Amino acid sequence: MSQQPFQYEAPQSLAELWSTLDLGQDGTRFLAGGTDLLVKYKRKQLSVTRLVDIKNIPDLQGVWLDAALGLRIGALTTLTDLAAHPLVNEHVPVLAAAASKMASAQVRNRATVGGNLCNAAPSADLAPPLLVLQARIKTLSAAGERELPLRHFFAGPGLSTLRPGELVSEVILPLPEGNTRAVYLKQGLRQAMDIAMVGVAVKLKLSGSLCEEAAIALGAVSPVPLRAESAEQYLKGRKLDAQSIAEGADLAAKEASPISDVRASALYRSQLVAALLKQGLQQCAGILTEGEN
Amino acid sequence: MVKISLIINAQPWEIQVEPDETLLDAIRGKVGLTGTKKGCDSGECGACTVIMNGRSVNSCLVLAVEADGQEITTIEGLSHGQELHPLQAAFISEGAVQCGFCTPGMIMSAKALLDSNPHPSEQQIRQGMAGNLCRCTGYGRIVAAVEKAAQLIGGDRLDATGSRQTGNQV
Ligand SMILES: Cc1cc2nc3c(=O)[nH]c(=O)nc-3n(C[C@H](O)[C@H](O)[C@H](O)COP(=O)(O)OP(=O)(O)OC[C@H]3O[C@@H](n4cnc5c(N)ncnc54)[C@H](O)[C@@H]3O)c2cc1C
Ligand code: FES
Ligand code: FES
Numbered sequence: 001m002s003q004q005p006f007q008y009e010a011p012q013s014l015a016e017l018w019s020t021l022d023l024g025q026d027g028t029r030f031l032a033g034g035t036d037l038l039v040k041y042k043r044k045q046l047s048v049t050r051l052v053d054i055k056n057i058p059d060l061q062g063v064w065l066d067a068a069l070g071l072r073i074g075a076l077t078t079l080t081d082l083a084a085h086p087l088v089n090e091h092v093p094v095l096a097a098a099a100s101k102m103a104s105a106q107v108r109n110r111a112t113v114g115g116n117l118c119n120a121a122p123s124a125d126l127a128p129p130l131l132v133l134q135a136r137i138k139t140l141s142a143a144g145e146r147e148l149p150l151r152h153f154f155a156g157p158g159l160s161t162l163r164p165g166e167l168v169s170e171v172i173l174p175l176p177e178g179n180t181r182a183v184y185l186k187q188g189l190r191q192a193m194d195i196a197m198v199g200v201a202v203k204l205k206l207s208g209s210l211c212e213e214a215a216i217a218l219g220a221v222s223p224v225p226l227r228a229e230s231a232e233q234y235l236k237g238r239k240l241d242a243q244s245i246a247e248g249a250d251l252a253a254k255e256a257s258p259i260s261d262v263r264a265s266a267l268y269r270s271q272l273v274a275a276l277l278k279q280g281l282q283q284c285a286g287i288l289t290e291g292e293n
Numbered sequence: 294m295v296k297i298s299l300i301i302n303a304q305p306w307e308i309q310v311e312p313d314e315t316l317l318d319a320i321r322g323k324v325g326l327t328g329t330k331k332g333c334d335s336g337e338c339g340a341c342t343v344i345m346n347g348r349s350v351n352s353c354l355v356l357a358v359e360a361d362g363q364e365i366t367t368i369e370g371l372s373h374g375q376e377l378h379p380l381q382a383a384f385i386s387e388g389a390v391q392c393g394f395c396t397p398g399m400i401m402s403a404k405a406l407l408d409s410n411p412h413p414s415e416q417q418i419r420q421g422m423a424g425n426l427c428r429c430t431g432y433g434r435i436v437a438a439v440e441k442a443a444q445l446i447g448g449d450r451l452d453a454t455g456s457r458q459t460g461n462q463v
Binding site: 005006007008010031034035038039041042043048051053055080103104105106107109110191192193 | 295311312313315334335336337339342348349350351354355356358359402405406420421422423424425
């Protein structure tokens with residue numbers, strides 16, 4: 001690729017990783033699926049002197065149910081496996097659906113959950129559904145492990161709060177309560193293979209048409225994916241009807257701070273937030289009322 | 294340079310690669326199999342699609358060093374001597390090839406799709422092939438070719454009303 005090539009290593013265990021990791025070196029990068037990293041490297045947007053392939057480390061793999069914590073998803077889980085996994089489909093179908101609509105089959109076969117979050121694109125499609133599912137992130141470093149809520153993970157476009165030499169090892173999802181429904185709606189320029197102009201995730205806990213809890217997350221409309229808290233608070237405890245849905249959608253649009261770029265203008269993005277959220281609220285409410293009657 | 298060993302189309306290979314060399318460049322430049330095409334070199338077009346350990350991948354987004362010890366199938370691995378794979382035969386008979394640049398990638402994506410879902414609907418074919426761009430055909434004939442290949446492989450036949458019946462697997 002005509003740049004000064006990097007040194008490549010593929011540790012087989014965490015112990016091997018920590019014993020060889022040199023944090024003094026600026027261009028040390030972790031490689032998962034490479035679908036973000038290699039594209040940036042080729043475009044000369046990323047300097048790499050040492051590439052540490054983490055794919056062979058068993059501690060970062062697997063999807064399993066933990067009685068105390070909920071669903072635990074290893075950082076190396078590919079989007080293909082996330083979309084197909086029985087536990088994901090049973091407990092958090094919104095996440096399986098979101099993964100199945102990302103990128104292409106070829107990219108989904110390589111791209112990982114950890115990579116999608118660590119790349120920290122404002123448009124990362126897993127971020128809004130994981131935010132409404134109240135995901136927690138488990139990290140590992142030579143110094144030990146930590147756990148933090150996903151909402152404290154993103155720090156800006158392309159930036160996370162990971163410390164140097166720290167890995168994401170798992171995403172942990174508390175199991176949603178009964179009577180909750182969640183959807184993720186994404187608008188791109190074309191149906192397939194496009195990054196989101198706007199992504200909206202909604203999770204509602206309903207009792208009849210009364211909204212007991214609302215969680216709303218927006219992607220691609222601010223420097224980091226965010227929860228639309230004023231809309232959430234407004235909807236909580238309200239009856240979902242045409243008027244409250246429209247009001248909630250307007251409130252969420254005001255919380256977005258989108259930019260104009262090649263994909264869409266800021267104004268169009270704000271209007272899309274309202275339109276997608278309206279649709280999302282209707283879908284969640286509709287599914288539930290149907291199910292309960 | 295780093296030495297890697299891998300299996301390509303059931304043949305073992307040992308090659309020397311740069312750490313930042315893509316699997317695509319290694320397959321074309323070192324192994325000499327030029328059926329796999331380089332279009333965008335960034336995951337967008339699918340011309341470089343190969344099958345690695347049973348799954349389709351963009352070989353422009355895989356480093357050759359990552360393929361060490363892995364099993365790869367390229368378009369050259371599909372035919373048996375002069376006998377074409379049903380997908381290749383169907384692409385020809387349905388007129389799904391014009392300039393042909395996208396065809397190897399299209400066929401590898403279609404193979405991965407049919408291997409995991411032998412009887413896809415039209416919608417599933419379009420979704421499964423969404424990572425492969427064609428600038429010539431308009432896709433209709435490509436979808437038709439994949440449907441035909443699915444019939445050839447799966448032994449499907451159409452009944453009198455035109456709806457599909459699943460026959461015995463061959
Ligand atoms: C054609 C194409 C289409 C795409 N479509 C979409 C789409 O529709 N939606 C979408 O959201 N994204 C899309 N993407 C972007 C990309 O595929 C995803 O963000 C993917 O999930 C990245 O995962 P990865 O494993 O490939 O990450 P990598 O490229 O391996 O890594 C990305 C970054 O995260 C770091 N990293 C990776 N894993 C860890 C870890 N466990 N701990 C610490 N750091 C880590 C790496 O060092 C790197 O900086 C697309 C990409 C392409 C090429
Ligand atoms: S050359 Fe690999 S996807 Fe275009
Ligand atoms: S036949 Fe020319 S690009 Fe598809």
